[in-house]
Amino acid sequence: MSYVNDVYELVQRRNPAEPEFLQAVKEVLESLAPVFGKRPEFRSAGLLERIVEPERQLMFRVPWMDDGGKVQVNRGFRVQFSSAIGPYKGGLRFHPSVNLGIIKFLGFEQVFKNSLTGQPIGGGKGGSDFDPKGKSDNEVMRFCQSFMSELFRYIDADTDVPAGDIGVGGREIGYLFGQFKKLTNQFNGVLTGKGLAFGGSLARKEATGYGLVYLVEKMMEAKGKSFKGAKVVVSGSGNVAIYAHEKATQLGGKVVAMSDSNGYIFDPSGVDLDLVKRLKEVERRRIKDYCAEKKGAEYHDGCEGIWQVPCSIALPSATQNELDEAGAKTLVKNGCFAVAEGANMPCTPEAAEVFLKNGVMFAPGKAANAGGVATSALEMSQNSQRLSWTFEEVDAKLKQIMINIYTSAATSAEEYGMKDNLIAGANIAGFLKVADAMMAQGLV
Ligand code: NDP
Numbered sequence: 001m002s003y004v005n006d007v008y009e010l011v012q013r014r015n016p017a018e019p020e021f022l023q024a025v026k027e028v029l030e031s032l033a034p035v036f037g038k039r040p041e042f043r044s045a046g047l048l049e050r051i052v053e054p055e056r057q058l059m060f061r062v063p064w065m066d067d068g069g070k071v072q073v074n075r076g077f078r079v080q081f082s083s084a085i086g087p088y089k090g091g092l093r094f095h096p097s098v099n100l101g102i103i104k105f106l107g108f109e110q111v112f113k114n115s116l117t118g119q120p121i122g123g124g125k126g127g128s129d130f131d132p133k134g135k136s137d138n139e140v141m142r143f144c145q146s147f148m149s150e151l152f153r154y155i156d157a158d159t160d161v162p163a164g165d166i167g168v169g170g171r172e173i174g175y176l177f178g179q180f181k182k183l184t185n186q187f188n189g190v191l192t193g194k195g196l197a198f199g200g201s202l203a204r205k206e207a208t209g210y211g212l213v214y215l216v217e218k219m220m221e222a223k224g225k226s227f228k229g230a231k232v233v234v235s236g237s238g239n240v241a242i243y244a245h246e247k248a249t250q251l252g253g254k255v256v257a258m259s260d261s262n263g264y265i266f267d268p269s270g271v272d273l274d275l276v277k278r279l280k281e282v283e284r285r286r287i288k289d290y291c292a293e294k295k296g297a298e299y300h301d302g303c304e305g306i307w308q309v310p311c312s313i314a315l316p317s318a319t320q321n322e323l324d325e326a327g328a329k330t331l332v333k334n335g336c337f338a339v340a341e342g343a344n345m346p347c348t349p350e351a352a353e354v355f356l357k358n359g360v361m362f363a364p365g366k367a368a369n370a371g372g373v374a375t376s377a378l379e380m381s382q383n384s385q386r387l388s389w390t391f392e393e394v395d396a397k398l399k400q401i402m403i404n405i406y407t408s409a410a411t412s413a414e415e416y417g418m419k420d421n422l423i424a425g426a427n428i429a430g431f432l433k434v435a436d437a438m439m440a441q442g443l444v
Pocket of ligand 1: 164165166167168208236237238239240241259260261262303317318319320322342343344369370372373
């Protein structure tokens with residue numbers, strides 16, 4: 001334990017202003033403590049000290065002109081965390097809350113998540129404090145072009161392959177890809193989440209939400225539970241939340257609440273997904289507007305209240321630290337028996353502790369939302385082969401990957417004496433592959 005503590009203290013000293021990064025590192029390091037007893041060679045190789053330090057961090061100016069002719073300047077980031085098992089891979093987030101610490105927390109998580117998928121992808125993350133909300137398509141395009149005019153120097157299909165995340169969907173990826181192509185004169189798989197007409201993969205849009213539900217289905221099967229007839233609460237109403245709703249409903253669940261960053265809706269008759277898709281995907285409106293079109297639904301300001309809605313299964317799929325200890329206690333009191341993180345780190349450490357203590361099945365984001373990046377890696381494979389697989393082929397591969405992730409996290413947890421603790425199991429399983437690769441590659 002002292003090795004783990006020493007490294008954590010070093011990380012704290014070096015990164016005092018990055019609370020989300022420290023939170024993510026602490027959670028991983030705590031679960032890795034038992035590994036160093038069995039594998040002392042990792043310590044002499046300084047493996048932890050290396051793995052907590054990104055291989056490369058890029059920060060750059062992104063100047064662009066708004067529709068009023070005024071110059072705006074945002075900050076761009078790309079953190080290339082680990083290339084031990086493959087090219088850096090991870091999304092771009094455009095949101096005003098983005099800073100270096102947020103990108104580092106996401107990049108660090110990505111290293112272990114990508115390893116868990118069993119595919120040859122390293123970890124990275126990037127983004128900007130640019131807020132696409134309320135911007136015209138032209139403004140978003142000019143911003144994306146300026147962002148890529150710097151980023152293109154550091155990425156390539158075999159080096160670093162970004163994708164979407166909060167605020168970066170098909171529209172943004174299209175503009176980014178167009179600019180990359182113009183600057184490099186290359187048409188390759190440098191970005192994933194592309195449109196179907198230019199190298200995108202079928203089922204990529206659905207992958208994170210579907211994958212989340214596949215993993216939860218497998219996790220619940222082990223305890224004799226299922227989605228059939230279960231009330232489900234899904235926070236968020238973005239890419240992950242929408243497709244988690246879709247698959248949970250297909251498997252017999254009833255989604256009764258969803259949210260956005262302003263508030264949540266409760267619809268006892270089941271949230272109408274077509275209406276949510278139109279409001280959020282097509283018209284880019286607020287979740288509040290749902291109630292004007294659907295009788296019997298209620299809207300409440302503020303997102304935290306969503307955890308008061310009684311449910312059996314909760315899928316936090318909006319953003320980090322959106323579900324705290326109080327929310328977790330309310331879920332337990334209301335009989336919730338399974339929680340899985342669609343978003344990255346949506347549960348605070350205290351909330352996760354409440355779930356583990358109360359025997360609630362809990363799947364951490366690293367395992368539960370890995371379906372997105374796994375399908376991005378499938379998109380990379382298709383691009384390399386210049387082939388397109390059918391929806392059914394990709395979906396079947398995705399499902400198998402999610403089952404494998406569950407099995408590998410559950411097996412590692414048991415092997416290290418922490419049965420049913422998928423947080424520890426996912427961290428250990430993800431870490432071991434990266435660690436073995438780093439050992440084999442020498443001190444680099
Ligand atoms: P989207 O931008 O499509 O949707 C995000 C949703 O979360 C929106 O409903 C948004 O509301 C809400 N939200 C954003 N910020 C906040 C906030 N501060 N408080 C409350 N709600 C908020 O993003 P995604 O669905 O792609 O991503 C959601 C989460 O899933 C993120 O944590 C992301 O890192 C993670 N993830 C995504 C993957 C993917 O493939 N897309 C893969 C793996 C993880 P509003 O509309 O008001 O902004």
